[in-house]
Amino acid sequence: YGGPHAEVNCINSVAEVNRHLISSSTLYVSLEPCAHFGKTPPCADLIIEKNIPKVVVACHDSFAQVNGCGIQKLRNAGIEVVENIMEKAAINLNKRFFHFHRYQKPYVTLKWAQTADGFVAGENFQALPISNAYTNRWVHKMRASEMAIMIGTNTAIHDAPSLTTRHWVGRNPVRVVIDKQLQLNKEADLFNEAATTIILNEVKEARDGHLHYFKINKEEHLLPQLLQLLFQKNINSLIVEGGPALLQSFVEEGLWNEAYIITNEALFLRSGVKAASLPADKFISSWHMAGDKIVYYNNLPSPSETNIT
Template sequence: MMTREIYMHRCLELAKLGLGHTAPNPIVGAVLVREERIIGEGYHSYYGAAHAEVNCLHSVGDDDRRWITDSTLYVSLEPCAHFGKTPPCADLIIEKKIPRVVIACRDPFKEVNGRGIEKLRAAGVDLEIGMLEKEAMDTNRRFFTFHQQHRPYIILKWAESANRKIANQDFSRVHISNEITNRLIHKWRGEEASILVGTRTALHDNPMLTVRTVPGKNPIRLVVDMQLRLPESLHLFDQKTRTIVFNSIRHVDGEALSYYQITRDVSAVHQIVHALYQLNIQSVIVEGGAQLLQSFIDEDLWDEARIITNDSIFIRDGIAAPDLAGGQLITSEAIFSDHIRYYRNQ
């Protein structure tokens, strides 16, 4: 590995610390280097807070501030050039007279999309663009998918028995994944903007769909209930976390509980995906049930699949797990009796 690439890898590590907290902004990390020594680093920690470049410069110690004008700034995404929640980072870089900037990839957001690079270049900043570009785009895959494909990043997740069943035949719940895996699932929830379940899962499992076993923010809860037959006594209607009900009957905007009307004439999953884009929701993790998950697979509307298999559990005459057509196995891990496989839709 090139020495300089180490600094960009550090930017990507820092960026990931903001995962689940910055949307609709991207996750970004920045490192300031002078003579192969890091003198400052930072990341975008949550939406509305200072950007990575700002935090990086603020972290520089008093003894090193004199070296800012003789340093190289590494940043995992093109510095912004527009006024949003915070002032443009490109202006700050110019103001601080940083002579060299290494950028992993361009920002696809229409308000940036090369404007930050143009502003820095016009100010005489020495630029290098494209270091670890593929890795940086993958780190921000939710953000890039949203702005380039005009839809949220879609993750499918389910747990299945050794004989590929996800529930009993009467839809009653079976605890398939172990306690340690469940903590990981809650971590996953906290990393995404929203979480989606179907009517039967909501009715039979009565899930909270919140983050409880690990620190993290709750995703927006989404449920498909076309005929509005779910009882309001379910956890989903406790109004403790923002919840959206996709249905065919009414459209009501509420602060904690909203109803989003879709039709039966067009694919429900396509309408839901379009609605999430319109609502500026950049990612969704689909947790079930089997019919809803299979609909996303059949419509080829998915980016990742995370499948948990417990090799010690067999369910007689149960509900069959979804059939994942295509997809490339990226990696796998074992957590005691649970085997987790991670797929990408290629």
């Protein structure tokens, strides 16, 4: 976050021998070029400076400081602008960014894997492999799309996860774990240097290298405090990978946007840790992935509250 925008990277990526073509090219962007000085100078100015004659914009940037100003700036400079090409797909592509600015909190995705009879672990929290290797890789791809990943205390204890994207190319998200009394073993993979780890606790506020301790107010609900913290840290999306206690709290507090439930339809456990549950009316679709069933839910605002105008 805060690095050069796509327009800058795109223009910089043009080889020296082809640079003379820029002034006769069409620039295609999934989001309206920015018009303001933020962490970087306005992309609209760069496009004007490079004499790019035509820009195709998939969707408007609803961020208050842009919101049509980027397009207007280009038009004022005599650039031809074509708007709203593949608008729905572009809004979906930019959903985390839009949600973050509109609601001042990260976009939250829930994900878990369950047996055919609805368990996520065995008796006494015994961790068990549920999804297949292909689905696991898909999950790592999802992780690479999110800026943060979260688990609850019992999952940290019993699953000993590292929460990295090791089966996919991409950055490891910032890890978030609840450890109220700082009881978790800091030698565990979860705390290694592969990613920054935010430790929500009731004991201290501190920073120890890549470990960020955030002291929660125990008189108040934890999740709104967390989402505010992530907003302040400019983290625009979060994937929550369990366990069911944590997942259910996001559902109950209405603080989720999408959910993916992976079911191994051939695996029955009959007892153990029960999966979380989602409101049936939030169901959108389901499909199969190499034998696992994926069920998708979403909890998005009504169309009038989205960016589609």
